[in-house]
Amino acid sequence: MGAVLRIEGYVIVSADGMLATADRVMPETLKFEGDQRFFNAALDRADLIVHGRHSYEDQPNSPRRRRIVLSRSIAAVAPDPDNRNATLWNPAGAPFARACAQAGVETGTAAVIGGPVVFAMFLDRYDTFWLSRAPRVTIPGGLGVFPDVPARSPEEILSGAGLAPRERQVLDETEGVTVTAWRRVAPATPRSDQVSE
Numbered sequence: 001m002g003a004v005l006r007i008e009g010y011v012i013v014s015a016d017g018m019l020a021t022a023d024r025v026m027p028e029t030l031k032f033e034g035d036q037r038f039f040n041a042a043l044d045r046a047d048l049i050v051h052g053r054h055s056y057e058d059q060p061n062s063p064r065r066r067r068i069v070l071s072r073s074i075a076a077v078a079p080d081p082d083n084r085n086a087t088l089w090n091p092a093g094a095p096f097a098r099a100c101a102q103a104g105v106e107t108g109t110a111a112v113i114g115g116p117v118v119f120a121m122f123l124d125r126y127d128t129f130w131l132s133r134a135p136r137v138t139i140p141g142g143l144g145v146f147p148d149v150p151a152r153s154p155e156e157i158l159s160g161a162g163l164a165p166r167e168r169q170v171l172d173e174t175e176g177v178t179v180t181a182w183r184r185v186a187p188a189t190p191r192s193d194q195v196s197e
């Protein structure tokens with residue numbers, strides 16, 4: 001696809017790099033008003049939301065947002081029969097560009113919001129990955145932000161993908177929650193599970 005669609009990632013993780021519990025539920029302990037406000041405002045600015053079938057941002061404007069939902073229930077690309085603003089996409093059957101064309105969004109910003117396999121698929125494509133951290137929360141045995149967590153930390157994985165930490169904002173002073181913009185400084189080494197053009 002052309003280089004006109006910016007790709008940004010958004011996640012909040014625990015101190016041990018987890019985005020959900022072992023049974024794939026995002027716990028209340030990872031929900032902070034400051035982070036939710038930041039996430040909501042970012043998605044309001046995005047032109048397209050991209051996520052796996054079990055992830056959903058659940059915000060007031062969610063029904064109005066155009067989205068691409070990854071699923072193996074379809075061969076390639078298809079409209080979502082349950083949501084006229086959603087396109088179902090199976091990366092095994094079609095490149096990302098085709099899903100974007102079907103969704104009617106080929107310029108602007110796409111926000112990738114999980115889960116772990118989807119976050120990893122776009123590692124070679126992020127312009128910026130917004131990593132929120134809740135340093136006082138741990139989720140032992142939980143679901144890591146990328147499939148390689150906890151063997152590698154989220155930061156090691158982002159660095160390895162050619163991203164570097166830049167500006168940081170405090171989102172919750174009491175709980176020490178911050179978000180760091182990991183911005184692209186180098187092309188990543190291509191890997192087999194990454195998205196094709």
Ligand SMILES: NC(=O)c1ccc[n+]([C@@H]2O[C@H](COP(=O)([O-])OP(=O)(O)OC[C@H]3O[C@@H](n4cnc5c(N)ncnc54)[C@H](OP(=O)(O)O)[C@@H]3O)[C@@H](O)[C@H]2O)c1
Pocket residue numbers: 010011012013018019020024025026030051052053054055056070071072073089090091092113114115116117118143
């Ligand atoms: N803390 C955070 O910021 C954050 C962020 C994101 C998610 N989460 C949490 O993480 C949990 C969801 O994790 P998850 O891994 O189950 O979610 P997911 O990636 O949202 O959903 C998995 C589903 O997406 C589809 N899918 C994923 N990869 C695919 C691929 N390569 N090709 C085709 N289809 C693909 C499949 O759907 P089909 O079954 O239809 O084939 C798969 O069953 C939720 O609790 C969510 O709240 C937390």
